[in-house]
Every structure is written in C-alpha cells, then in structure tokens.
Amino acid sequence: MSGPRPPGPQGSGAGGERVPPGRLPAVRDLRLVLPTLALFAATAVAVGARPSTGAALGVVLASSAVVAATWSVGVGARDRVDRAALGVLAMACALGAVGAGVQAARSHALAAHPLVSLVGARTGVEAVVTGFDRPVRSGGVMVPVRVEVTGSGESARAARLDVVVLAREGWRGLPPGTRVRASVAVLDPLTPADPPGLRALTPPRVVEGPGISGRGPAAVRERLRSVADRALEGEAVGLLPSVVLGDEGGVSTETRDEFRSAGLAHLTAVSGANTTYVVGAVLLAAAALGAGRRGRVAAAAVALAGFVAVVGPEPAVLRAAGTGAIGLAALSTHRQGRPLAALAGVVLLVALLDPVTATGAGFLLSVSATAALVLAARPVAVRICRPWMPGPVADVLAVCVVAHVATLPVVVAAGLGTGPWSLPANLAVAPAVPVVTVLGTAAAALGPVWEGGAVLLAAACAPALWWLDTVAGIVAALPGSPHPAPPGPG
Known part of the structure; x- marks a missing residue:
C-alpha cells in the first residue's frame, strides 16, 4: 500500500496542489459507474416482477431524483453538502427510474403477446x-x-x-x-x-x-469446417470452429460435457477474450512493423470490424466486441477510469435496450471479467512478475486468474457447472487459447479466398487444440468435477 501507484506518467494536474497529477480525470471518469449500477440494480429488480411493481419502483426513484436535484440546486456556499455527489445521486435515481420503467413496459408487452x-x-x-x-x-x-x-x-x-x-x-x-x-x-x-x-x-x-449479413458468416463457417476437416484429425476437427466461431455442431456430446465439467465451456462461446486476443495480435504486429499510434489504432479497428464480419453480427458477438475492446484498452493504458467508464456505458446501453439480456448470466460474465481486467489485471501482473518470468507470461496468468475469480460468483449464482479444478484447468490452457483464437480466426477469414493458406493456419493449431482437449479430459475425470445430468426424454 505504501509503494508508488501507476497513475499514468503523462498526467499533469492543472489544479496544482489541490489535485494530484492524473487523479482528477480518473475521478470524473468514474462518475458514470454509480448511475450505471443503479440502473442495473433497478432493472434486475424489475425483471421478473409484475409491471405494476416495476412502475411503482420507477415512480419512487424518479421522485428521489427530483428531491436530490432540487437539493443540489439549493445548496449554499456554507452548506457542508457535496453538490457534485448530489448530482450523481440524482442521475443514479433518474437512470434507475428509467430502467425500472422500461422493464415494466417490456413486461407489460410480454404479458400481452399472443404466444x-x-x-x-x-x-x-x-x-x-x-x-x-x-x-x-x-x-x-x-x-x-x-x-x-x-x-x-x-x-x-x-x-x-x-x-x-x-x-x-x-x-x-x-x-x-x-x-x-x-x-x-x-x-x-x-x-x-x-x-x-x-x-x-x-x-x-x-x-x-x-441477406448478406447472414450469408457471409454462414459461408465462413462452412468453409472453416471444410478447412478443419482437411487440416486436423479427431476431436480437433470440431474444436477449431467451436473455439473460433462458437460453432459447436462438430463437437461430440462427450467432449462438450468434459469441457463443462472442467470449467472450460466458456472457450466454446465467443466472448470478449476472443476479440482481445485478435485485436491484441494485430496491435503487436502493427507495432513490430513500426506503425505509429494512429496506425495501430486504425489496424485494431479494422481487425475488430473484421472479427464481427467473420463471426457474424449476432448480439452476443457485438457484446463480446464491445467488452473485448474495453479490456484491450485497459491492458494498453495506465488509465483505469476511462475503460471503466466505457464499460459502464456499455452496461447502461444494454440495460436500456435489452433488460433481460443485461441481467442474464452470459452478459454478467462478460462484464465482470472485463471489469476485473480493467481494475486488477495490471496490478496483479506487476505483483506476480519475477526475474525468471517474462512480462507476457505474467500478463497471461494475471488475466486468467483475475477473470476466473471475478466470474466465479456469477457462475455459482447462475447454477453453471464448475468444480474445484476449474482455476487450474484455465491456467493450464491459458497459453494455448490465444494461439487457437488468433490463428483460427485468421484461417476463418482466409478460407473463402485461399483455402490452402487457411489449411496451413488450421494445421498450426493442432498442438494447442490437442492440449485443450487433453486438459479437459484429465480435469473432468478428477474427483470433485461435476458431471452433467443425462439428457431427458425427447
């Protein structure tokens, strides 16, 4: 606690003595977090409640916002009340009222639907x-x-x-x-x-x-299956499309069960980690070629757009692209406030447009992992880094540990299967996941135009895919690993 903090070397405090350098921008950035939490909490309460309950909650929060705003305006110079804090409180209550009202309207519309x-x-x-x-x-x-x-x-x-x-x-x-x-x-x-x-x-x-937005990703999936069939053998044939595109059609039920039991099922769903690996690889390549900051940012933006085009513009993919970009920004900068504010903005937007999705386990997993990445990945990497441990290895370990610890409460609360060996399993596969994601995504993008080159890239994924399958099988067989219930009839 007594060591120096990394607030950002370029931060300069214009306020001189009253505000330490680099601190004021971070405080301003964090002002969006409390209103977003209020919106999320109100939405979570209203989801599943009767429309009248959500509407009543909205009225109470709206009244509280009016009181806080009025109090903030009437604060005098000699009053010991923080006007800025009252403003944030008013905004939090107002957004909470909007969230509760939106969900109440959606609940009413759902109840009236003919289905x-x-x-x-x-x-x-x-x-x-x-x-x-x-x-x-x-x-x-x-x-x-x-x-x-x-x-x-x-x-x-x-x-x-x-x-x-x-x-x-x-x-x-x-x-x-x-x-x-x-x-x-x-x-x-x-x-x-x-x-x-x-x-x-x-x-x-x-x-x-x-339309083209559906035919394009479908053609990419079909070509990647063909590429994987030519380049790989055994379970790796189905695992490559699964890890890269979330296409589980070629993965056997036994292998899917092993990944769930080992706590590795998240690897077969497109998440923010996929975008972080892909865009991160592009940033490293651009830096190695001598590109400036604007060039690297432009290359990252093109890679992000290309990733969405290849995988498909489904809601889960778009959310993964947003959270992955925020996590990447957190890793590439010393500032924590701005990425956290951006994450709060994503949560706020999703909670307003799709409250059920915002309170679902999948979105909560992405948000909690990204928030942990923003707040704790760099400090943890600094703590665990040793002279014998290269910096990139420390970064990978920090991301894996922090993301797993942050998402574990959500996994448990949602009733998703996870066992005592989940963290060691994720640590064991951590070096292999970026390899499969980056090379596999490149193979998927290259497949429609040059299948031979895509086959070479897919073949390079074989050792990493074998390691993923091996770790999942070993961990699933260990004592204490949960086993999925047998499928019911029909």
Missing part, C-alpha cells in the same frame, strides 16, 4: 432467424428466432418476440436473417421474466432467404 396465451397449445408462426443454431444434449438444436406473426389466416396476429426454438429435422444450418414459417408447440417459460419457448413440430418452410 403467452397459447402456452401448452400448438400454433403456426412466421419468424426470422436471429442467430446460428447450437446443439443440445438431448439431440437437436436450439435456434434463436424473432417471431413476427403468430397464428395463420384470420387468426394471425403481428407481434414481435425473441424466443428460442427447440428443433431437429431441417433447422440446422439456417443462416441468420432467414424468414421461415412452421408449426410449433408453445412451451412454458423458464422463469416469469422469460418469453415462452417453442418446440418445432414441422421442418421450416423458408419464405425469404437471408
């Missing part, structure tokens, strides 16, 4: 596929869709709702943007805050094909 009244019944729907399918343990796939029309003929009602379809024949490989019609059974929602689920009773009838 809600059809739970347990069968109906026809017209929907647009919004993401790629993912396999389920009981067989078949989960397909995210946006239902736009419920019913058919005279009973058809137009109303949008994002849901998940559990399906088997004919639903695999539908690119995002495909408009389909099908007969479905409406299932009970998992929680009162969730929309109903759908089980497909018929194969989809394609009404309209996808």
